[in-house]
Amino acid sequence: MSQTTRHPGLNLGSKHQSADDQAETEVFGFWVFMMSDAILFGLLMATYVVMRPNTNGGPGPQELFELKSIFIETMLLLTSSVAIGFSHLALKHEPRPVKMVLWLLIAMALALTFVGFEIHDFLKMFSEGGTPQRSGFLSSFFALVPLHGLHVTFSCLWAVAILGQMLVYGLDDRVKLSMVRLAVLWHFLDIVWIGIFSIVYIGGLA
Amino acid sequence: MNTWSSIWGFPFGRLTLDALPVTDIVRADGRTELLSGITGTAAAGMAVLGFVVVVILITVKGWWRPLWSEWLTSVDHKKIGIMYIVFSFVMLARALAEAFVMRSQQVVGHDGGGIVMPDHFAQLFTTHGTIMIFFMAMPFLTGMINFVMPLQIGARDVAFPVLNSVSLMLTIAGGLILMISLVLEPFSTGGWSGYPPYTEAAYNPGAGPDYWIWAVTLSSIGSTFTGLNFAVTIYKKRCPGMKLMRMPLFTWTSLCTSILMIFAMPPLTIATALLALDRYMGFHFFTNGGGGNMMNYANLFWLFGHPEVYILILPAFGVWSEVFSTFSGKTLYGYTALVIATMAIAVLSFTVWVHHFFTMGQSANLNAAFGIATMTIGVPTGVKIYDWMLTMFRGRVRISVPMLYAIAFLFLFTIGGLSGIILANPSVDYQVHNTLFLVAHFHNMLIPGLLYGMIAGYTMWFPKAFGFRLDEKWGYRAAWCWILGFMGAFFPLYVLGLMGMPRRMSGYFSGQWLPWTIIALGGAVLILAGFLALIVQLWVSVRDRKRLAVPVGDPWDGRSLEWGIPAPAPEWNFPSLPRVEGRDAFATLKASGHDLGPPEDGFEDIWLPKNAAFGPVIGALGTALAFTLTWYMWWAVLPLAALVPLVIIAQGFRRDTEKRVPAEEVRKEWRAFRELAARTPRVPRTSEYTRDNRGHAIPMSQEATR
Numbered sequence: 001m002s003q004t005t006r007h008p009g010l011n012l013g014s015k016h017q018s019a020d021d022q023a024e025t026e027v028f029g030f031w032v033f034m035m036s037d038a039i040l041f042g043l044l045m046a047t048y049v050v051m052r053p054n055t056n057g058g059p060g061p062q063e064l065f066e067l068k069s070i071f072i073e074t075m076l077l078l079t080s081s082v083a084i085g086f087s088h089l090a091l092k093h094e095p096r097p098v099k100m101v102l103w104l105l106i107a108m109a110l111a112l113t114f115v116g117f118e119i120h121d122f123l124k125m126f127s128e129g130g131t132p133q134r135s136g137f138l139s140s141f142f143a144l145v146p147l148h149g150l151h152v153t154f155s156c157l158w159a160v161a162i163l164g165q166m167l168v169y170g171l172d173d174r175v176k177l178s179m180v181r182l183a184v185l186w187h188f189l190d191i192v193w194i195g196i197f198s199i200v201y202i203g204g205l206a
Numbered sequence: 207m208n209t210w211s212s213i214w215g216f217p218f219g220r221l222t223l224d225a226l227p228v229t230d231i232v233r234a235d236g237r238t239e240l241l242s243g244i245t246g247t248a249a250a251g252m253a254v255l256g257f258v259v260v261v262i263l264i265t266v267k268g269w270w271r272p273l274w275s276e277w278l279t280s281v282d283h284k285k286i287g288i289m290y291i292v293f294s295f296v297m298l299a300r301a302l303a304e305a306f307v308m309r310s311q312q313v314v315g316h317d318g319g320g321i322v323m324p325d326h327f328a329q330l331f332t333t334h335g336t337i338m339i340f341f342m343a344m345p346f347l348t349g350m351i352n353f354v355m356p357l358q359i360g361a362r363d364v365a366f367p368v369l370n371s372v373s374l375m376l377t378i379a380g381g382l383i384l385m386i387s388l389v390l391e392p393f394s395t396g397g398w399s400g401y402p403p404y405t406e407a408a409y410n411p412g413a414g415p416d417y418w419i420w421a422v423t424l425s426s427i428g429s430t431f432t433g434l435n436f437a438v439t440i441y442k443k444r445c446p447g448m449k450l451m452r453m454p455l456f457t458w459t460s461l462c463t464s465i466l467m468i469f470a471m472p473p474l475t476i477a478t479a480l481l482a483l484d485r486y487m488g489f490h491f492f493t494n495g496g497g498g499n500m501m502n503y504a505n506l507f508w509l510f511g512h513p514e515v516y517i518l519i520l521p522a523f524g525v526w527s528e529v530f531s532t533f534s535g536k537t538l539y540g541y542t543a544l545v546i547a548t549m550a551i552a553v554l555s556f557t558v559w560v561h562h563f564f565t566m567g568q569s570a571n572l573n574a575a576f577g578i579a580t581m582t583i584g585v586p587t588g589v590k591i592y593d594w595m596l597t598m599f600r601g602r603v604r605i606s607v608p609m610l611y612a613i614a615f616l617f618l619f620t621i622g623g624l625s626g627i628i629l630a631n632p633s634v635d636y637q638v639h640n641t642l643f644l645v646a647h648f649h650n651m652l653i654p655g656l657l658y659g660m661i662a663g664y665t666m667w668f669p670k671a672f673g674f675r676l677d678e679k680w681g682y683r684a685a686w687c688w689i690l691g692f693m694g695a696f697f698p699l700y701v702l703g704l705m706g707m708p709r710r711m712s713g714y715f716s717g718q719w720l721p722w723t724i725i726a727l728g729g730a731v732l733i734l735a736g737f738l739a740l741i742v743q744l745w746v747s748v749r750d751r752k753r754l755a756v757p758v759g760d761p762w763d764g765r766s767l768e769w770g771i772p773a774p775a776p777e778w779n780f781p782s783l784p785r786v787e788g789r790d791a792f793a794t795l796k797a798s799g800h801d802l803g804p805p806e807d808g809f810e811d812i813w814l815p816k817n818a819a820f821g822p823v824i825g826a827l828g829t830a831l832a833f834t835l836t837w838y839m840w841w842a843v844l845p846l847a848a849l850v851p852l853v854i855i856a857q858g859f860r861r862d863t864e865k866r867v868p869a870e871e872v873r874k875e876w877r878a879f880r881e882l883a884a885r886t887p888r889v890p891r892t893s894e895y896t897r898d899n900r901g902h903a904i905p906m907s908q909e910a911t912r
Contacts (some may be wrong), residue, residue, distance in 0.1 A: 025442045039468075039469055040472045043509075047480070054498070054499065055497065056495075058497075116257070132487065133489060139483070139489035139491050139497075140491070141480075164855075165858060168859065172861075
């Protein structure tokens with residue numbers, strides 16, 4: 001059945017048959033995992049929407065959110081998704097992993113800058129009395145948004161692990177499959193961010 | 207205590223000698239407190255004693271090495287399945303004992319007093335519920351699916367064998383936390399649903415709810431992975447020709463259960479995680495003040511909790527489908543209808559969660575909508591009941607042990623379903639909510655539904671796992687004790703509920719309740735006898751395993767692929783992946799005088815996943831993390847938490863993950879098996895329960911025409 005079930009992200013010809021054979025199951029499994037993760041984020045967003053009015057006399061979105069840095073964060077993250085896309089394309093079309101690694105490093109740099117901006121935002125919110133302990137609204141904000149940031153951080157950690165594996169084993173099947181799944185996670189986190197951007201920030205400021 | 211150690215919790219955090227249940231005896235003030243302390247200490251003592259005995263036994267027998275290399279690190283789905291079921295039996299023993307203590311308390315607690323204090327009683331019903339759902343029922347059905355499903359679809363293993371081991375170990379980690387809480391008290395008093403604000407730090411500052419949070423979180427993460435693993439296995443690992451609509455019904459229900467797990471476990475993880483944020487970091491999700499809203503918890507918890515009851519019941523429905531068709535010697539009646547009904551139940555299960563809090567202040571219209579949605583579930587379930595009855599119709603029904611459970615299930619489950627329809631009416635629910643009527647209802651669904659189903663499945667597939675049948679005489683004894691015991695223990699609760707007796711009550715002064723609680727205690731005694739009969743059955747069967755051996759592997763004239771391979775099944779399951787032409791794959795083969803023959807294109811080397819220590823290591827880390835978090839030992843929490851990603855990264859560096867089984871070995875074993883089958887006489891169904899049954903059944907179709 002291998003001919004018909006080849007995974008599009010890895011279709012490199014006979015040389016990569018063994019990776020192709022595993023890809024179908026592994027990437028599909030990872031998509032299912034993303035589905036479960038999407039429920040997690042969806043529920044936290046729903047909780048946020050319910051808790052939004054519960055400011056308990058503390059600062060609300062208008063006082064705490066700053067559109068400028070949120071916009072920069074959004075751009076950083078979306079660009080990093082483009083970069084991981086190029087990395088993925090390089091994995092598929094380049095014989096050597098130079099470009100793949102390069103784009104992966106760029107994606108990581110962008111993502112980590114995003115996290116940096118986010119931490120800066122959080123610290124600024126803290127300084128204005130916007131701590132998670134202040135109100136139900138802030139609790140739900142700080143359960144949702146940093147969880148996304150944590151996901152981004154761990155994605156970068158995963159990227160480091162992949163680079164480490166490449167140093168040891170070269171571009172072998174496991175590394176390729178990990179790359180495909182990492183790309184799925186990366187794009188998924190972008191979509192979640194768009195949800196956060198629209199529901200938490202735009203919705204909060206509207 | 208200096209500041210450093212109080213902040214870092216070095217070394218014992220907030221764990222003091224007070225945690226030992228013995229202190230309850232020392233500090234007891236009055237008879238009930240003393241008895242309560244003795245009860246708690248005895249339970250803790252039994253747990254410690256059991257642990258010590260097991261450790262000594264393993265050491266004396268020199269079993270540590272095989273235990274580690276052949277079981278704990280195994281990624282073979284069959285062994286993982288067996289470990290799940292062993293674990294669930296251990297937990298069942300504890301939760302049954304607790305149920306027995308609670309029933310006794312409700313008899314002697316009349317007019318106050320009794321054998322346990324109210325707080326202790328609250329811990330009992332919390333651990334009883336938590337264990338029965340998360341550490342008995344879930345592992346039991348997960349183990350059953352693990353063992354059976356890959357065999358039914360003609361696969362070598364599940365899609366992610368190492369992840370499978372991680373799931374098992376996370377579940378066991380949660381169970382260990384519960385066992386530890388027996389020795390280092392207290393446990394939560396918030397019930398299995400752990401409702402805040404009662405479980406918030408303001409009302410419940412002790413370690414109890416934290417134990418509960420981490421035990422449940424560990425097991426829910428494990429179950430999420432399990433669902434993912436099973437669903438991907440069923441989608442991607444079916445053998446050639448095994449189309450979706452050719453899958454045995456048990457595989458179908460496994461698929462629906464897995465989908466439910468994928469979608470329903472995250473809400474639980476969120477609910478417990480947010481509760482943890484509230485308790486540990488002073489967030490305000492479910493608190494009374496600070497802008498918290500407890501209804502968030504009710505929604506999140508039951509968004510998990512309601513689908514959960516279908517996660518529990520659907521695999522049992524799968525077992526019933528196999529039991530009814532196998533022991534009626536017929537193909538399943540209404541296969542398509544059963545598949546559609548299963549799917550319908552899976553979808554509907556997400557539309558009814560609000561019925562768990564009809565009385566918590568939402569509008570009447572909302573209640574009406576959810577009431578109607580709830581009643582709708584009766585329709586596909588009714589379809590199933592009729593399909594099963596029609597499967598028996600004009601079949602050659604053998605009242606085997608699984609069939610006895612199945613028939614009891616048909617009656618009892620219908621009664622339970624009817625009481626569910628009554629509860630689904632919000633206006634009736636207002637009258638009986640939080641009474642024993644509700645307790646009677648859900649036990650009426652879960653014991654004849656889930657538990658009988660799992661015991662029936664355990665009886666049916668045991669020979670496939672170990673190569674010998676379970677002793678039938680003790681099987682019938684156990685079944686009758688379970689059936690009559692259930693009726694004795696829970697039907698009185700309907701009456702008590704209608705009389706207004708609240709659930710979770712440790713003492714009361716209403717004299718007319720007493721006779722019914724006494725009857726219920728009698729039922730509990732019978733159930734306990736049923737459990738003991740199961741243990742005796744296992745012991746007797748192991749002792750007489752020569753007499754009960756069924757090496758040819760088809761003791762019941764089975765209909766699906768798993769019955770076509772030896773018992774116990776070889777590690778690689780099938781010599782080559784089978785090719786399937788239709789439903790009831792193995793029954794069709796047998797009817798035409800064939801069997802799962804040797805592969806057409808010869809034997810090939812088989813690659814199997816190597817054992818991995820990853821699962822046990824993650825499980826150990828999970829247990830340690832949960833324990834240190836519960837007792838605020840921060841100095842240990844931080845490095846342990848940092849170890850988790852490191853271990854995962856290290857696992858990613860593993861490359862040598864597969865082992866080769868040479869074609870020659872596969873060929874030799876398969877030849878030996880076929881030769882054994884050829885010289886083993888076939889037995890008719892009338893001799894199923896005699897020593898003639900060596901696992902080589904005469905197909906029903908051929909028997910009828912002889």
